[in-house]
Amino acid sequence: MNILHQANQIVNNRSEEKERMYGPFDEGMEKTALIASAMSNKIFSAKDIYTCLIALKLSRASYNYREDNYLDCVAYIGALNTHINKEIILEFLNDFVKKWDLSNDNEINALTEEYTIFLEKYNLPNLSAEDMIQEIKLNKISL
Secondary structure (H helix, E strand, O other): OOHHHHHHHHHHOOOHHHHHHHOOHHHHHHHHHHHHHHHHOOOOOHHHHHHHHHHHHHHHHOOOOOHHHHHHHHHHHHHHHHHHHHHHHHHHHHHHHOOOOOOOHHHHHHHHHHHHHHHHHOOOOOOOHHHHHHHHHOOOOOO
């Protein structure tokens, strides 16, 4: 199996067993950042943790070839990309939702259009605009 396909499986199609054992991938990085921050009296972000793990895997790869180091590295890069996309989407929602009255259909339509354009412009994963509005109304997306 191709290393990119394997990395995608690890990051995006994590088995329920792995999810139960280790928790959600991105959530684990967020918790790791909090723990590292508390331990070191420095502020770490999830991006910092991803970056350190990528660096660790590349460092290990410099000593000898083990496919596992490259697989993990590619998986961490993919997960970091997903994490950054999520941050971009949440930032967009934060900025725009504050400006819109979600009880007004005209404003919902305008927000939906802006959101769709935003996702296309940055080639981001798509949560449909309708689902996004519903998630916000139900407070499932925290802003």
